[in-house]
Amino acid sequence: MIIYCKRCTMGCELKVNESNGNISVEGNLCKKGAAYGKEEILKEERVLTFKLPIKNGYFNKIHVKTSCEISKELWEKVYELVYSLELEAPIEVGEVILENILGTGIKLVSERKIDRES
Ligand code: SF4
Structure with a gap:
């Protein structure tokens, strides 16, 4: 992990x-x-954080995190889901990347703003 x-x-x-x-x-x-x-x-629960590739951005990676702590038994499935995402700039700080992860009601949100590459 x-x-x-x-x-x-x-x-x-x-x-x-x-x-x-x-x-x-x-x-x-x-x-x-x-x-x-x-x-x-x-830990039995933790906020999961990721650094994901992003297309057409000023930077080519973006930090995202879950909006709340997630139970350990779901970590593997969440990782699989999140790493399958394809992101594209622009993305605002705090923007919701994914709603209701695996039916938990928890969101995946951006920790940074990534502008489109000019
Ligand atoms: S982030 Fe800082 S504290 Fe953590 S391993 Fe790297 S150098 Fe050490």
């Missing part, structure tokens, strides 16, 4: 895996990131 570290503004992309009770974290530039990844994957 990809988790973006929120312990500092670097926002490292952490690859966090849990298998047979062992948790591995890759991509962290410091120990705080390893601890953050472990804490997050052990």
